Structures are given as structure tokens and as C-alpha cells.
Amino acid sequence: MIVIKVENLSKQYRLGVVSSKTLAADVNRFLAKVRGKEDPMMTVGVENRLNTVDGDYIWALKDINFEVNEGEVLGIVGKNGAGKSTILKILSKVTAPTTGSVKIKGRIASLLEVGTGFHPELTGKENIFLNGAILGMTKAEIRRKFDEIVEFSGVGKYIDTPVKRYSSGMYVRLAFAVAAHLEPEILIVDEVLAVGDAEFQKKVLGKMKDVSKQGRTVLFVSHNMVAVKSLCTKGILLENGMIKEQDLIGPIIDSYLNQFAGKGIINNEWTKSNAPGTDIIKVKSAYVEFKGSHITVNTPFNIITEFWCEEEGFPVNVSMVLWDKNQNCVFNISTENIELEKGLHKATFNIPEQLMNDGYYYVQNYFVTNSTPHFIHNEANAFEIIDDRDNTDWYGKWIGAVRPNFVKTELL
Amino acid sequence: MKGEDKYWTEVILPKKGNFDLRLHELWHFKDLLSLLVRRDFVSVYKQTVLGPAWYFIQPLLTTLMMWVVFSKIAHISTDSLPPVLFYLIGNIAWSYFAACLNKTSNTFIANAGIFGKVYFPRLIIPLSTVVSSLFAFFTQLILFAGFLIYYVYQGFDFHVNIGLLVIPYFIFLMALLGLGMGIIISSLTTKYRDLSFLLVFGVQLYMYITPVIYPVSSISVELRKYILLNPMTSVIEGFRYAFLGKGMLDFGQIMYTTVFSIVVLLIGVLIFNKVERNFMDTV
Numbered sequence: 012m013i014v015i016k017v018e019n020l021s022k023q024y025r026l027g028v029v030s031s032k033t034l035a036a037d038v039n040r041f042l043a044k045v046r047g048k049e050d051p052m053m054t055v056g057v058e059n060r061l062n063t064v065d066g067d068y069i070w071a072l073k074d075i076n077f078e079v080n081e082g083e084v085l086g087i088v089g090k091n092g093a094g095k096s097t098i099l100k101i102l103s104k105v106t107a108p109t110t111g112s113v114k115i116k117g118r119i120a121s122l123l124e125v126g127t128g129f130h131p132e133l134t135g136k137e138n139i140f141l142n143g144a145i146l147g148m149t150k151a152e153i154r155r156k157f158d159e160i161v162e163f164s165g166v167g168k169y170i171d172t173p174v175k176r177y178s179s180g181m182y183v184r185l186a187f188a189v190a191a192h193l194e195p196e197i198l199i200v201d202e203v204l205a206v207g208d209a210e211f212q213k214k215v216l217g218k219m220k221d222v223s224k225q226g227r228t229v230l231f232v233s234h235n236m237v238a239v240k241s242l243c244t245k246g247i248l249l250e251n252g253m254i255k256e257q258d259l260i261g262p263i264i265d266s267y268l269n270q271f272a273g274k275g276i277i278n279n280e281w282t283k284s285n286a287p288g289t290d291i292i293k294v295k296s297a298y299v300e301f302k303g304s305h306i307t308v309n310t311p312f313n314i315i316t317e318f319w320c321e322e323e324g325f326p327v328n329v330s331m332v333l334w335d336k337n338q339n340c341v342f343n344i345s346t347e348n349i350e351l352e353k354g355l356h357k358a359t360f361n362i363p364e365q366l367m368n369d370g371y372y373y374v375q376n377y378f379v380t381n382s383t384p385h386f387i388h389n390e391a392n393a394f395e396i397i398d399d400r401d402n403t404d405w406y407g408k409w410i411g412a413v414r415p416n417f418v419k420t421e422l423l
Numbered sequence: 424m425k426g427e428d429k430y431w432t433e434v435i436l437p438k439k440g441n442f443d444l445r446l447h448e449l450w451h452f453k454d455l456l457s458l459l460v461r462r463d464f465v466s467v468y469k470q471t472v473l474g475p476a477w478y479f480i481q482p483l484l485t486t487l488m489m490w491v492v493f494s495k496i497a498h499i500s501t502d503s504l505p506p507v508l509f510y511l512i513g514n515i516a517w518s519y520f521a522a523c524l525n526k527t528s529n530t531f532i533a534n535a536g537i538f539g540k541v542y543f544p545r546l547i548i549p550l551s552t553v554v555s556s557l558f559a560f561f562t563q564l565i566l567f568a569g570f571l572i573y574y575v576y577q578g579f580d581f582h583v584n585i586g587l588l589v590i591p592y593f594i595f596l597m598a599l600l601g602l603g604m605g606i607i608i609s610s611l612t613t614k615y616r617d618l619s620f621l622l623v624f625g626v627q628l629y630m631y632i633t634p635v636i637y638p639v640s641s642i643s644v645e646l647r648k649y650i651l652l653n654p655m656t657s658v659i660e661g662f663r664y665a666f667l668g669k670g671m672l673d674f675g676q677i678m679y680t681t682v683f684s685i686v687v688l689l690i691g692v693l694i695f696n697k698v699e700r701n702f703m704d705t706v
Contacts, residue, residue, distance in 0.1 A: 111437070
């Protein structure tokens with residue numbers, strides 16, 4: 012059974028000159044227009060686009076068509092600005108589409124922003140009622156679920172205290188508890204993973220799982236691919252306001268990550284004339300080598316630096332220091348020391364799969380001769396490792412500098 | 424096609440009818456209305472020293488000032504009524520109207536946060552302000568009753584009259600007009616912020632062309648027809664007639680105010696409805 016049907020949905024935003032914000036400015040513009048002069052509000056050097064029909068607009072969404080069946084958990088992914096939030100805003104009726112239509116069967120509720128309309132001066136109890144009503148519940152409904160909401164939120168003792176005295180954690184928990192008890196037929200979840208502590212995230216996603224298990228429909232927007240992969244069945248990939256791909260969630264995530272191919276990776280190459288180094292050591296390149304379009308925690312890869320040695324028999328070992336983005340050293344590993352022939356050399360560091368954690372890393376190369384650094388190549392190259400987990404109930408950031416899976420574990 | 428329409432509970436389209444108020448939806452959210460009123464009620468004077476006493480202090484100080492300036496210094500007529508009663512009732516009625524107008528006029532700007540996140544019929548917010556402002560109004564009316572009793576005891580000649588029966592209707596008219604004007608302004612302020620500055624003294628100026636500090640009877644005949652064009656004139660005069668026995672209770676004028684208020688409200692709803700759909704894109 013189809014519960015959401017989106018047809019030819021487009022949303023247009025006006026750009027630039029729309030908000031002159033003051034009446035005087037608009038009067039000026041109007042007068043200028045009447046006299047056939049240039050719009051005084053236009054940026055200098057930009058031709059007056061008010062005369063053109065379409066130049067001043069941007070399409071945030073263009074010709075979006077999709078259907079969602081009952082009980083489906085649909086992941087909507089895409090880069091920032093791809094139009095994910097706009098779709099959700101239209102679905103939750105916060106803003107109207109420019110063209111096209113959305114048909115919905117059943118009550119729709121969103122966990123877009125929990126705690127909307129909470130008033131700091133009111134007690135937890137009063138806020139439950141107010142927030143519930145804003146989200147579309149009747150008083151009777153809220154009264155019926157009140158105990159459950161309080162239980163779920165875990166703030167029972169403080170329910171008669173104004174929420175301004177709450178810790179931010181309690182506040183969010185209470186707000187979420189209300190939203191979670193809406194019992195909508197269709198639930199919209201947007202980036203909740205960005206807020207709250209680990210326990211809270213678990214609660215949110217647990218609730219989402221419950222909801223989908225009960226055969227209700229969920230739309231999930233997130234940048235957390237681990238969560239999307241574990242929770243969703245189908246997916247939509249948005250790009251520049253258009254649907255690029257609709258498929259099962261696996262291929263969608265692959266395509267999404269492909270959009271970032273090469274993005275988090277900085278490979279460097281130099282010519283002999285501009286090569287960093289010394290008279291003896293000149294660096295030709297520093298890069299990573301891997302199969303596919305991106306490095307995940309399950310991808311083996313090589314960190315490589317190539318350099319010219321200008322002195323016959325110069326003794327060198329290349330010592331590679333890997334730094335994370337917080338400037339912590341992850342590890343330092345060195346090649347053996349050999350007396351180099353004059354010419355091009357290549358140092359390769361073989362990183363196995365399932366050793367590194369996800370994140371950004373910088374490579375620093377030491378060219379060491381006789382146990383003293385001859386040349387230090389800072390930030391020689393950089394790369395990003397993307398997380399990839401299956402069958403997990405924990406979607407947050409995996410902590411630690413490394414995630415070595417050769418460590419054998421045993422629980423008796 | 425008809426059957427398919429029934430299948431969906433909600434169809435979101437780019438435009439809806441200008442007067443499609445979705446009253447059933449408004450009805451569904453009636454509990455929200457009462458909870459918002461309750462919120463205003465509970466929260467407004469929290470953490471103030473004097474609390475609800477402010478409801479008394481505001482009209483009392485204004486009345487005192489008017490008495491000194493307009494009666495003692497400027498010698499403006501109070502229709503031979505005790506100045507305190509004359510100014511107090513005018514003030515109380517006027518401040519309800521002004522509150523409706525002022526508070527509803529920033530609906531969109533003040534609630535942009537909520538409006539950007541959840542959908543509920545936006546009209547609920549100005550409606551709730553109009554209702555919650557009644558609390559201050561009635562509290563002040565009790566204050567007035569106290570003064571009235573005192574003055575009657577002192578020999579002021581007061582007779583219960585038919586005007587008292589019309590008071591609820593006057594309140595309704597003020598709510599209607601304040602709401603109508605307020606939502607027009609709130610819709611326009613989403614685009615023109617300077618209107619909110621204009622409003623502050625606009626309301627003040629409006630009070631001076633409304634017979635709050637002078638009676639219509641003191642106005643010359645040729646000026647009077649202009650004063651009568653003001654829809655608030657019959658309301659303030661009616662209040663005075665009902666509570667003090669002097670003033671104006673004119674059926675024609677009340678009908679004029681009624682029609683005027685309804686037209687303003689309709690225009691307001693029209694603009695509000697239009698702005699409501701897309702104001703999130705311009706704020």
C-alpha cells in the first residue's frame with residue numbers, strides 16, 4: 012500500500028534581491044522600475060535580473076517523484092544542499108512546494124527538531140501538554156499517554172519543575188519522549204544523531220526500529236551512513252535538487268560515497284624544480300593507493316612517497332608518521348635503512364584493512380640519515396577513511412586512534 | 424478520481440484557495456489554543472516582583488497621568504463624569520484592543536522558530552493572543568468595578584443600563600478588529616521589518632484620534648463625522664455609556680464597526696493565508 016506519493020515536486024527559492032527588508036528600499040526599487048532605471052538594490056556589475064523571468068531563482072528541488080510503501084524505511088541521502096531538508100519541510104508542511112504535489116495517507120510526524128515550543132518557565136508536565144498539542148495531539152490523547160511519556164523520558168522526579176532548571180540532557184529526553192509517543196503512521200527522522208549523548212541516540216534509533224517493526228513507515232535523513240545502512244531498506248540519493256538514484260539502500264550508499272571519491276584525499280606531486288626537500292633528497296610525490304573510489308575501514312591501502320636521491324650511496328630510511336586531525340600521532344613506522352643509488356626511489360607503507368579507524372589522517376615523512384632527520388616532509392599528503400559497519404546497534408563515532416581487528420577477543 | 428482523493432488523508436499542493444481556512448483543522452487544534460492561552464497565563468509575570476499586580480499598575484498610572492495632563496492642565500472635557508472613571512474605562516478598553524493589535528502583529532517574526540519546524544494552523548497563534556489578552560482585560564475591569572463602587576458610594580449617579588448587555592459584543596468587536604489589523608501587519612512585517620517600528624507609535628497616534636481622552640460630545644459637529652469614521656469610536660463610547668451612563672450607543676455606528684471589522688479580518692486572513700505558506704522562505 013502506498014502511503015506517500017510525491018509527484019513532479021519542485022521548490023523554487025528566490026535569490027539575492029528578495030529581502031530588501033525595508034519598505035523604503037522597496038519604494039525606491041519600485042520608483043526606479045517605473046522610471047525604467049536600474050534597480051538600485053542590484054549588486055554593482057550584475058545585470059538587472061528582475062527583467063529576466065527566471066534568472067533570480069534557484070531550484071532547491073526539481074521534478075522529484077517517488078513513492079513510499081507502508082512499512083518501508085526509506086533513507087534519503089545526499090550532500091549538504093542536495094535538497095533533503097527541503098523535501099522534509101514540504102512533507103511536514105512547513106513550507107509549500109512551488110509545483111507538483113505530495114499525497115499522504117495517515118498521520119505524519121517528524122522528529123526534525125524535538126522540543127519545539129517548549130517554554131522555559133513552564134513545568135515539565137505543562138510542556139508535555141503544550142508540546143504534544145503543537146505536534147497535533149489532543150489533550151485527551153496526551154493524558155492517556157502521559158505516564159508512558161514520563162516513564163520514557165526518565166525525568167519523573169522533576170516533572171513539576173520548570174524546564175529551565177533541567178539539564179540539557181533531561182530537556183532533550185523529555186522533548187523526545189513527547190515526540191516519540193505521537194504514534195504517527197509515518198515518522199520523519201532528521202539528523203537526530205547529531206544531538207544528544209550516546210544513550211539518547213540509542214533511544215531514538217531504538218524507537219525508530221520499533222516504529223518500523225510495527226509496520227509503520229519511516230523517512231530517515233542522515234549523514235551517518237552506518238545508521239542509514241543498518242536501519243533503512245530502501246534509499247533515495249539526491250543531487251542538486253534532483254533524484255539521482257532510487258534503489259535498495261546498499262547501492263544507494265555506494266553511490267553516495269562515490270560522490271566523495273577523491274574528496275577527502277589529497278595526493279601531491281611535484282617536479283624536480285619545485286620539489287620539497289634538500290639538495291640530496293627531492294620528493295616527487297606523496298599519495299595513497301587503493302582500489303575503488305574511497306577508502307573505508309575495510310579497504311587495504313598503501314601510503315607511498317616517491318623521491319629522487321641525488322647522491323650515490325646516501326644512507327636513508329623513510330620514517331612515516333601518521334597524524335589524525337586532532338594532531339595526535341597514530342603511529343610511526345620506518346623502512347629499513349639502505350644506501351641509496353642515485354635516482355628515483357619509492358617508499359611504500361602497506362596498511363591492512365581493519366586496522367585504521369575512520370577519520371582524516373595526515374602523513375608526515377622523515378628522511379633519516381645516520382639516525383638524524385635529514386629532511387622532514389610535513390603534511391606530505393592526507394586522506395580520509397570512511398566508516399563501514401554492518402549489523403550494529405551503535406551508530407555513533409567509533410572512538411580510538413585505531414580499530415585493529417587482529418586483536419583476538421574472548422568472552423567466557 | 425473521487426475515490427482516489429478519498430484514499431489520501433492529506434494532499435499538499437502549491438496553492439490553496441484564498442479563503443480556504445481549513446476550519447476543521449483549526450478545530451482539531453483547539454486544545455493547542457487553550458494550552459497556549461494557559462502558557463501565556465502562567466508564564467507572563469513569572470519572575471517579576473509584582474506579578475499580576477502589573478495588570479493594575481499599568482491602567483492606574485496611565486489614568487493618573489491623563490487626569491493630570493488632560494483634565495487638570497489642558498482642561499479637556501470628561502463629559503461631566505469623574506475623570507478617574509472616565510479615563511480608566513477608556514484606557515482599559517483601549518489597552519485590550521492595543522494588546523490584540525500589538526501582540527498579533529509580530530506573529531510571524533516571533534514564532535519563526537516554531538513555524539519553521541512544525542506545522543499547525545498558524546492562525547492558532549494570533550487567536551490565542553487575543554484570548555489570553557482577555558485575562559488582563561477582565562482583571563482590569565474588576566479594578567474599574569472597585570472604583571465605580573467607591574464613586575457610587577461617594578454619590579456618583581450610576582444606573583444599570585442596556586449598554587451593559589452590549590459589552591460582550593464590544594469585546595468581540597475589539598478582538599475582531601485587533602486581530603484583523605494585527606495579522607495584516609504581521610504578514611507585512613515578514614517582508615518589511617520597519618513596519619513593526621511604525622506600529623508602536625502608530626497605535627499611540629491611533630489612540631488620540633479615538634475618543635479615549637475626550638468624549639465625542641466635546642467634538643465640533645463638522646469634525647465629528649470624521650471621528651465617527653473610526654471604527655473604535657463606537658466601541659469606546661459604548662463602553663462609557665454602559666458603565667458610566669454617558670457616551671454614545673448608536674446602533675448604526677455599531678453596525679458600521681461590525682462591517683468594518685469583518686472586512687479588515689477577511690483581508691487579514693487573505694493576506695495571512697498567502698504569507699503563511701511561504702513565509703519561511705523569506706524570513
